[in-house]
Amino acid sequence: MTASNAELRHLHDPDVQLMLRVRDDDAEAFEELMLRYQARLITVLSHLVGSRDQAEDLAQDVFMRVYRARKRYVPGARFSTWLYTIANNVASNARRSRARRPEVNVVGSESGPLGAQPMDHLAVAASGQMPTRQLDKREMREVVRGALDVLNERQRMAVLLSKFEDMSYAEIAETMEMTPQAIKSLMFRSRAVLREALEPYLTQGKTSGD
Numbered sequence: 001m002t003a004s005n006a007e008l009r010h011l012h013d014p015d016v017q018l019m020l021r022v023r024d025d026d027a028e029a030f031e032e033l034m035l036r037y038q039a040r041l042i043t044v045l046s047h048l049v050g051s052r053d054q055a056e057d058l059a060q061d062v063f064m065r066v067y068r069a070r071k072r073y074v075p076g077a078r079f080s081t082w083l084y085t086i087a088n089n090v091a092s093n094a095r096r097s098r099a100r101r102p103e104v105n106v107v108g109s110e111s112g113p114l115g116a117q118p119m120d121h122l123a124v125a126a127s128g129q130m131p132t133r134q135l136d137k138r139e140m141r142e143v144v145r146g147a148l149d150v151l152n153e154r155q156r157m158a159v160l161l162s163k164f165e166d167m168s169y170a171e172i173a174e175t176m177e178m179t180p181q182a183i184k185s186l187m188f189r190s191r192a193v194l195r196e197a198l199e200p201y202l203t204q205g206k207t208s209g210d
Contacts, residue, residue: 015079048091155190
């Protein structure tokens with residue numbers, strides 16, 4: 001069977017090569033993909049649903065969907081693009097289900113895979129500037145969570161894929177089933193919202209040198 005042009009373009013992706021082995025029922029290849037993506041997937045899902053425990057459950061759901069779809073897999077994009085398309089759908093379903101079934105908010109775990117990095121990423125995403133003072137870990141988590149919470153669901157997903165997965169606008173567009181131009185506009189609005197939310201932490205200390 002001859003591969004399509006789209007398939008040939010992405011065969012250089014080592015994760016695509018692993019997924020092709022998964023398609024051939026290679027269990028070790030599937031385990032390798034889980035090792036490569038599990039922590040990153042939980043990170044993104046944690047920010048999308050607001051609970052690390054739920055994110056861990058949803059990550060398992062995502063991997064199960066990947067495995068069940070293995071025989072239908074065609075590498076028309078980077079593996080990460082395909083994976084996060086599934087993750088975005090799973091997270092959206094979870095959020096809709098939670099909206100229909102209100103419950104007490106779960107406070108995020110004190111420890112997690114992100115450490116101090118989210119604040120740095122979001123600060124750069126918002127204004128190109130780093131925080132002007134060192135925040136303690138608890139304060140940093142609260143700032144990050146608060147900044148992300150002011151974004152709507154689509155804005156949050158686009159920012160996470162851009163800053164945590166280093167996806168291009170075209171890849172984010174494919175993941176979120178939008179046009180690249182729509183993603184560009186979405187990211188512009190997201191940066192404006194984040195800049196406003198993070199401004200107190202980006203501007204403190206500037207007046208002393210004026």
